[in-house]
Amino acid sequence: MYGFIKGVAEEVEGAAVYVNAGGVGYELHVSTQTLGRVKMGEKVKLYTRLWVREDALILYGFYDKVERDMYDRLITVSGVGPRVALAILSGMTADAVAMAVLADDVAAFSKVPGIGKKIAQRLILELRGKLEKADFSIGSFSPAQAPAGSAAQEALAALVALGYTASEAAQAVGAAASESTVEDIVRLALRQLDQR
Template sequence: MIASVRGTARHVGLDKLVVDVHGVGLLVHTPPRVAAAARTGSEVDLATTMIVREDSMTLYGFDAAADRDTFEVAQTVSGVGPRVALAIVSVLTPEELAAAVAHDDLATLTKVPGIGKKSAERIALELRDKLPGTTEPAGAPSPAMPSVPAWRDQVTEALVGLGYTAKQSEAAVEAVAVETTGEGDTSAALRSALQVLAR
């Protein structure tokens, strides 16, 4: 099991990175916000987990161990595979997921692409008492958003990649742009856009 990867980002995609670790390029699938925060040539340090199947070995990476743990435990739910688990981690923080499960908040769970009402009910039932604890306090202030338009296309593409329609994605990006007055980065803008879509 590869529990972590540290190296140089040689390629940055919409939801994946190629990380050079001592001359070996590892393809790591990530939430869109993690890929958006990386820059080609910069060092990345990811908490990782590997899914091994008969015909493939797929590495998934996260910027926090809590996200990796949530990704792993989400797959213990019947019918939830890596794709849906990655969408859960992309849309909800570990704290938000734990709160939704604790309160049977199906509306929040169904905001995740690929999760309908029945799936949300299963998640709420099967994840109860399974979610790992987190150390970051809920309600921590979010970073300032960028006021320049350069991030718009990246965030829109990331949202479409998560399963939202182009219209929904563009509306969320526009809402973030209207609410934003400070400097920030693409990763922070993506988080805010996801929060807009979850309203």
């Protein structure tokens, strides 16, 4: 129904932003990621999704199409409704969600309040095929694409053994995968992880 709403961000109430567009104040429920990027009193363009219930029409807002597209994928998972999807996007960026799915990182999802191990596993299982073709900036490395026993796979395993989550390790290995030895990849990946 609404693709986006463009106007002035006038108020914040809880997790909702009120946008004045043409004299109409739209209440948009947003993630903390989006909320952190919206500046009160300034123009904003939020991409939207409308959720229709028997007793309400709820408008969800997203700072960019990447976050909205991830929201669209999240709500296709059984047991994940709009509020849970928004909670996930409040705890993780869309790119982090994609990386966690591709890296089978149950722990990354379990850090989000309200997401238990079963839902985390379901998210990974149901989203894996939908995200491999998606355009998220998760780097060139996907653990599933690296050959078994390769330097990248061994470096990933080493970083996970050091206590990093699979998604953190995969992102760092992706940035350092141009190196040829396990030691070089791990050294560069650790430098990148220390800078965060």
